[in-house]
Each structure stands twice: as structure tokens, then as C-alpha cells.
Amino acid sequence: MRTTSSRPDRGIISIIDGGASEPTAAQGRLELLATPDPAEPVSLTPRHYQTALSLLDCAAKALEILYDRRDQLEASIEEVSMRAEGAVMAAQAKVLDWQKLAAGFKTEAQELERRLATAQQRAELAETQLEAERARAESAERQAAEALGLSHGLHAKIISAFGRGSTAHRALLVAVDDASGA
Template sequence: MSNVPSASRTTALRPDRGIISVIEGGASEAAMGQGRLELLATPDPAEPVALTPRHYQTALSLLECAAKALEILYDRRDQLEASIEDVSMRAESAVVAAQAKVLDWQKLAAGFKNDNQELERRLAVMQQRAELAETQLEAERARADAAERQAAEALGLSQGLHSKIISAFGRGSTAHRALLVAVDDAPGASKAPSA
């Protein structure tokens, strides 16, 4: 372990990430600057492997890359959770708004239904009144027609009676002459000039 640089230290990434830690330092600046790891030759399993400082540096580089990858993944997870929460809140707000609109439309529809029922009731009353008025109008027309017929009959009778009276008592009729004679013969009557 003496091959590990003394500047190395272990720090926790985040409190919610448990015991995951990164060993800072230890990787060669050249390897980190290039952003790649040098691959070692695969050892033969029959031969004992001698660990060199290069092995430790590669292991530390791998640990550091894994820690950075975990950090990126945790950050991405946090972003996705925040995005999901935001979308969920917006969707919930949209659902609440849609439900409020549905309630408003239902109230409006109920109001229209009540208004429609009231108008239908008024229309039925007006139709009954119109039918009653039409019935009364027909009765009045029938009465007027009957009155006109009676008036025509009475006028005909009156004209006929007038003609008969004129012919019976008018000038030149027998009754008229008889009346004139009777008036002349009455005691104390003055002689009227003869017509």
C-alpha cells in the first residue's frame, strides 16, 4: 500500500448515496488529461501477478471514472425525478382545471335545461291560451254570422212590413181615403183641405 500516493483521500459524494466514495488523486495527470485508460496485458492465470504502481494507478483511474459516472447518473436521476414531478404537478393542475370546466359546463347545461323546461311550460300555456282564443273567436264568428243572418232577416221583414204599411195606409190607398173621410166627418173637426 505504500505505492498509493499520500495525497489520496476518501470523500463522500452525496449524503443520499450511502457509502459510495471516490478516492481523489492517484491517477496520473497524463492519463486523466487524455480521458482514457491504458489497458494492461491480460496476465496468464498460472503465473503469479506482481502488482506495480501502474496497477494501482489504473485501479484508481477506474474507480474515479466509475465515481464520475455514478455522479452523472445520480444527477440525471435527480433531473428526471424533478422533471417527472413537474410534469405530474402540471398534469394534476390540468386535470383539476378540466374538472372545474366540466363542472362549469354541467352547471351551465343544467341552467339551460331548467330554462328550456320553463320556456316549454310557458309555450304550452301560450298554446292553450291561443287554442282557447281560437275557440272563442270561432264562437264569436258563429255568433256574428247568426246575428248578421238575423239582422238580414229582420231587415227583410222590416222592409216588407214597411211596404205593406205603405201600400195599406199610404196616400192613394183605400185606408188612407177612409181615414180622411173619418177625420172630415168627426164632430167639431175643421175641414182639412183635400189632398
């Protein structure tokens, strides 16, 4: 893992020469110390102290790098978590919007179905009434035709009974003449 450091004194740690790598240090070489016999008393030299201090310094710097990396990862996790939470909230809001829209459409569909059923009932009633009106109209037309036939027949009888050239017409002419002369 490579981290970017905000401090310039961080870099690759070298155990040789104690501390950050330097151009003068022999790269890729570790100085091996002879393993002391545990039964023999060890005499510590300034070099041992220097190596121990160098190791402690390297460990401290490594811990600092690890802490910084941990902080970066925690911040990254927090950022991703916040974005994910925002995305979840936005998705939930959209789901609620779609649910409201669907409920509105469902209510509207139910209302339209109710209105359609009412319109169908009205249409059926109108058809029934139309059939009744047609039957009445047909009945009225038959009655009118019968009445017209009777009327024509009566007219013909009146004309034949009282029309010109009939005996009743002549009698009426005589009666009108008598009444005007008297």
C-alpha cells in the same frame, strides 16, 4: 445519453491515466495488464493502486453523473406531471362549465316547451272561441236580416195603411182639422 453539467470538472472519464480525459493521454488505447494467476501471490505496485484509485474516482464521478441525471429526470417528470395535472384540472373545469351550460340550456328548453304548450292551449282555446263567435255573429246577422226584413215589411204596411192617399190618412187629416177648428 448526454448530460449538461453544472460543474466544469465533469467530462468524459478515462480509465487510462486515471480520471478525466486529458489531451496528453493516448486516446482509444487501453493498457492491458496481464491476468495474474490466482494461485500466485500478487505483488501490488503503486501502479495497481493508482489504477484502483482511478477506477474508484471514475465510478464516483459516474455515480455523481447518474445521480444528477436522475435528479434532472425526476424534476422533468415532476414538471410534466404538474403540467398534466394543470391541464386535467383545466379540462375538468371546462367540462363542468359545459355541463352547467348544458343544464341551463336544458332547463331553458323545458321552460320554452312548457310555454309553447301553454301558448298552443291558448291558441286552441282562442280558435274554439273564434268559431263560437263566428257562429254567434252569423246567427246575429241572420236575426238582423230577418228583423230588417220584418221592419221593411212592417214599414211598407204602415205606409200603405197610413200613408198619403190612404183612407186612414184622409181620416186623420179630417180629425186634425176638426180638432184645430174646435
